[in-house]
Amino acid sequence: xxxxxxxxxxxxxxxxxxxxxxxxxxxxxxxxxxxxxxxxxxxxxxxxxxxxxxxxxxxxxxxxxxxxxxxxxxxxxxxxxxxxxxxxxxxxxxxxxxxxxxxxxxxxxxxxxxxxxxxxxxxxxxxxxxxxxxxxxxxxxxxxxxxxxxxxxxxxxxxxxxxxxxxxxxxxxxxxxxxxxxxxxxxxxxxxxxxxxxxxxxxxxxxxxxxxxxxxxxxxxxxxxxxxxxxxxxxxxxxxxxxxxxxxxxxxxxxxxxxxxxxxxxxxxxxxxxxxxxxxxxxxxxxxxxxxxxxxxxxxxxxxxxxxxxxxxxxxxxxxxxxxxxxxxxxxxxxxx
Amino acid sequence: xxxxxxxxxxxxxxxxxxxxxxxxxxxxxxxxxxxxxxxxxxxxxxxxxxxxxxxxxxxxxxxxxxxxxxxxxxxxxxxxxxxxxxxxxxxxxxxxxxxxxxxxxxxxxxxxxxxxxxxxxxxxxxxxxxxxxxxxxxxxxxxxxxxxxxxxxxxxxxxxxxxxxxxxxxxxxxxxxxxxxxxxxxxxxxxxxxxxxxxxxxxxxxxxxxxxxxxxxxxxxxxxxxxxxxxxxxxxxxxxxxxxxxxxxxxxxxxxxxxxxxxxxxxxxxxxxxxxxxxxxxxxxxxxxxxxxxxxxxxxxxxxxxxxxxxxxxxxxxxxxxxx
Ligand SMILES: Cc1ncc(C[n+]2csc(CCOP(=O)(O)OP(=O)(O)O)c2C)c(N)n1
Ligand SMILES: [Mg+2]
Numbered sequence: 001x002x003x004x005x006x007x008x009x010x011x012x013x014x015x016x017x018x019x020x021x022x023x024x025x026x027x028x029x030x031x032x033x034x035x036x037x038x039x040x041x042x043x044x045x046x047x048x049x050x051x052x053x054x055x056x057x058x059x060x061x062x063x064x065x066x067x068x069x070x071x072x073x074x075x076x077x078x079x080x081x082x083x084x085x086x087x088x089x090x091x092x093x094x095x096x097x098x099x100x101x102x103x104x105x106x107x108x109x110x111x112x113x114x115x116x117x118x119x120x121x122x123x124x125x126x127x128x129x130x131x132x133x134x135x136x137x138x139x140x141x142x143x144x145x146x147x148x149x150x151x152x153x154x155x156x157x158x159x160x161x162x163x164x165x166x167x168x169x170x171x172x173x174x175x176x177x178x179x180x181x182x183x184x185x186x187x188x189x190x191x192x193x194x195x196x197x198x199x200x201x202x203x204x205x206x207x208x209x210x211x212x213x214x215x216x217x218x219x220x221x222x223x224x225x226x227x228x229x230x231x232x233x234x235x236x237x238x239x240x241x242x243x244x245x246x247x248x249x250x251x252x253x254x255x256x257x258x259x260x261x262x263x264x265x266x267x268x269x270x271x272x273x274x275x276x277x278x279x280x281x282x283x284x285x286x287x288x289x290x291x292x293x294x295x296x297x298x299x300x301x302x303x304x305x306x307x308x309x310x311x312x313x314x315x316x317x318x319x320x321x322x323x324x325x326x327x328x329x330x331x332x333x334x335x336x337x
Numbered sequence: 338x339x340x341x342x343x344x345x346x347x348x349x350x351x352x353x354x355x356x357x358x359x360x361x362x363x364x365x366x367x368x369x370x371x372x373x374x375x376x377x378x379x380x381x382x383x384x385x386x387x388x389x390x391x392x393x394x395x396x397x398x399x400x401x402x403x404x405x406x407x408x409x410x411x412x413x414x415x416x417x418x419x420x421x422x423x424x425x426x427x428x429x430x431x432x433x434x435x436x437x438x439x440x441x442x443x444x445x446x447x448x449x450x451x452x453x454x455x456x457x458x459x460x461x462x463x464x465x466x467x468x469x470x471x472x473x474x475x476x477x478x479x480x481x482x483x484x485x486x487x488x489x490x491x492x493x494x495x496x497x498x499x500x501x502x503x504x505x506x507x508x509x510x511x512x513x514x515x516x517x518x519x520x521x522x523x524x525x526x527x528x529x530x531x532x533x534x535x536x537x538x539x540x541x542x543x544x545x546x547x548x549x550x551x552x553x554x555x556x557x558x559x560x561x562x563x564x565x566x567x568x569x570x571x572x573x574x575x576x577x578x579x580x581x582x583x584x585x586x587x588x589x590x591x592x593x594x595x596x597x598x599x600x601x602x603x604x605x606x607x608x609x610x611x612x613x614x615x616x617x618x619x620x621x622x623x624x625x626x627x628x629x630x631x632x633x634x635x636x637x638x639x640x641x642x643x644x645x646x647x648x649x650x651x652x653x654x655x656x657x658x659x660x661x
Pocket of ligand 1: 402481482
């Protein structure tokens with residue numbers, strides 16, 4: 001076992017891919033840090049969260065491109081570079097900033113393949129940080145992946161652990177469509193097994209984290225770990241829970257969920273996005289459409305409430321689905337008759 | 338220098354209040370009592386103050402992630418502002434916003450902002466009141482050197498210019514956008530010059546010198562009130578500390594950090610000027626110092642001892658009460 005953090009896994013994926021293919025490069029704000037600071041030569045930061053540490057030292061200014069604070073230009077230039085044959089990794093420091101530059105992502109990059117009649121590909125990865133939990137307040141804590149997944153042409157990935165973060169990022173970089181790669185800020189320090197080689201975790205393939213017979217719980221991103229923390233509580237209650245991590249939302253592994261619900265007859269989704277039109281509600285609707293006859297209870301989706309992420313730490317704690325709410329929802333569904 | 342003694346004392350009070358407050362926040366952050374990242378305004382006190390002494394409560398400002406100084410300079414309630422930074426129920430934003438989103442609409446402070454550059458169009462919006470309602474007002478946006486590269490900022494300058502709105506674009510050039518220097522991030526290197534290209538008068542001044550800022554802010558504000566449109570002021574100053582508290586600042590030299598404290602301290606520069614000109618006794622200023630240090634300590638203690646919001650408040654304030 002080779003233990004690495006989620007952050008290290010992300011860096012390693014980029015390093016391996018940049019070594020393998022000279023067309024892969026990274027562009028974003030402060031990704032090295034220290035540019036234009038007098039005689040300073042090295043890497044000052046590797047990003048405010050250290051997510052690009054070491055790239056500058058190995059690849060230098062040609063392929064580690066620090067930019068002014070200009071997200072529209074960064075995302076648009078990355079889209080144009082991808083259309084022109086390069087393989088950019090563009091960093092959108094916090095996913096909340098998508099509001100500044102979404103045109104280049106959803107009207108441009110996501111539509112090139114379709115509206116240009118398949119003349120070219122757009123192999124672009126937008127790495128961006130999502131999620132609540134560490135006191136960043138209303139404009140730095142959101143999880144807008146449901147909005148991204150709503151856009152045809154965009155792929156959306158939400159790794160929940162270091163192993164998947166590395167494998168999914170490698171697959172995303174090798175993928176020929178634009179991918180929103182959503183890194184959860186609460187998971188950056190999480191440790192796990194990360195093999196050394198450049199392995200792929202395929203997009204559109206979910207994973208059964210724990211097998212069980214009574215209820216299917218699909219959890220997204222940070223919610224996977226929070227659900228796993230509930231397992232001993234479920235066992236105490238004699239409830240056999242099957243936990244699925246979809247790993248990518250677009251494309252989405254429908255089969256793994258249908259197969260599971262056909263076995264358990266119950267579905268609970270735990271999702272960190274806003275509740276209205278959340279990705280979780282889409283999963284629930286697909287399950288109702290496709291495997292209705294297997295259901296023994298209504299489907300349920302747990303999300304935060306319909307409000308922005310608050311700054312106050314006690315409110316932020318109450319905002320996120322937690323053990324109590326997950327156990328309560330599970331009880332409700334397993335006792336439903 | 339034709340400022341009255343009262344105005345000078347007022348200016349000194351605002352600048353010193355910012356300094357004492359931010360030094361205290363620095364200590365509190367180190368102690369782990371502050372629930373979020375904070376960006377300190379120390380070194381730039383003369384900019385917010387030089388502009389805000391020319392504004393009334395009816396005038397607006399829009400601020401940045403580095404917003405504590407703007408709040409204080411615009412005469413926000415210190416206790417409520419401190420409570421907000423500690424995310425307390427009685428804070429200006431009821432604990433929902435925190436340090437990066439403090440707003441005090443009662444004094445025309447339209448909010449700190451965690452989206453870099455987003456505050457510029459908001460200030461332009463406030464300036465529209467002159468055109469729509471004929472109100473005699475000024476609206477100022479504080480914009481960092483890094484933020485000056487955002488499209489939203491360029492669009493705002495152009496809009497204010499073509500509509501002749503009473504907007505002031507106050508560029509706070511502290512040389513850095515996070516960990517990237519202005520020599521790298523700003524094409525042409527001349528922020529004031531870019532603003533001039535939009536057809537507005539633009540100034541470049543020493544942002545460590547209150548008098549340099551205040552003089553052009555007064556001129557620009559008057560022009561705006563006369564209905565003659567926007568102006569831009571690029572204020573060159575120093576950021577004494579890291580981008581946020583906890584930034585190890587590998588990209589700056591020891592010498593730089595030492596010389597800025599010696600040569601670019603807005604408070605020392607102010608004191609020297611007023612004392613040399615015989616405008617104010619040293620002792621008057623010392624009295625202010627003592628008073629402020631008590632005021633800030635009290636505000637921080639009070640904030641720390643006040644309650645966090647009730648958990649039931651999580652879903653309030655999203656829409657107008659009773660409408661949803
Ligand atoms: C749209 C957007 N992009 C990036 C950031 C991250 N960020 C926060 S502050 C900052 C640097 C701002 O530099 P400047 O405008 O010079 O202000 P200063 O910090 O020097 O006061 C960056 C890049 C952000 N908050 N919002
Ligand atoms: Mg700056």
